[in-house]
């Protein structure tokens with residue numbers, strides 16, 4: 001029995017064509033896509049990938065997918081990534097896997113971004129999932145305080161009792177806002193706090209959502225900003 005995640009991932013890789021530069025997202029849903037792309041590469045598909053995390057880099061290397069970085073290109077043809085929440089406008093919360101910074105850089109360099117999700121990630125209103133905010137370690141407490149002032153309930157993400165370190169050596173503060181109504185303004189406001197490197201609101205960056213809901217595949221499209 002194929003899971004919803006795998007179903008969405010396998011629908012997404014059908015958009016990958018010979019010669020493309022492909023952004024490789026992070027997370028358990030994207031893992032299915034990377035593994036499938038590996039199979040396709042071994043069957044002769046010629047692509048070059050740009051991974052969004054060290055974990056995905058390792059997986060792609062193990063799968064034999066040739067990788068490049070931004071010293072070789074300024075754009076990506078197509079990125080396949082997951083999300084923690086996505087709404088009807090295809091705006092998202094990402095960063096549950098702590099890769100939001102590289103994911104956002106890759107998304108903004110991508111001509112098309114396919115987001116693959118299982119049914120329960122589709123929400124009416126963003127905000128049920130705590131918003132990941134990536135901050136530099138110095139003065140994180142000040143940022144924490146600022147997030148409270150903004151009406152959020154912040155929580156420093158830990159791993160084995162220590163602050164989790166992202167691939168860039170930063171911390172993540174997960175901040176619950178309950179309902180996020182003015183997402184664009186919040187995204188900009190958060191990034192204005194000194195020490196905030198990026199936040200997990202991805203606004204206008206998804207061009208196609210592929211959602212697997214039981215046996216059904218739902219595809220929704222919109223123009224990237």
Ligand code: 5RP
Nearest residue numbers: 027028029082095096097099
């Ligand atoms: C990583 C992400 C992931 O795409 C998101 O957390 C979804 O992960 P999963 O597919 O494991 O549910 O944003 O930073």
